[in-house]
Amino acid sequence: MGVVMIKCPETGRAIPTGMEADRERFRCSPVFFARTFCLICKASHEWFAREAWVHEPSERRLKPKATLSLQSA
Template sequence: MGVVMIKCPGTGRAIPTGMKSERDRFRSSPVFFARTFCSICQTNHEWFAREAWVHEPEEEWRMSPRAAFALQPA
């Protein structure tokens, strides 16, 4: 199980949406629209499910820090 993430349109940094899901289940979910408060730029961002991804933190400890960072969308 991982955290559903989106990219902050202002900074380009990954932010958590507050939702949790399994990667395969999230990919097969119907398209939906949501809003998430961004703690980086202090505003709400509107997004579609196709713009989001599931980040599973346990993947990071299995690889080098550089490889884990490379997996994060810009």
């Protein structure tokens, strides 16, 4: 699951819509119209589903880097 995102038309920044969805299911969903209040520019933005995308956090976690230990000779 991920967060449905849109682009703020005022700032160009990605903003969350408050909706959660699976990327594939969202891509196959019927086109719909919605409104989202933008905390960046403090305005309500109207958008269609085709303008939105699902941001899913990466499932991969980076392994900690190996630490080098210096030994005195």
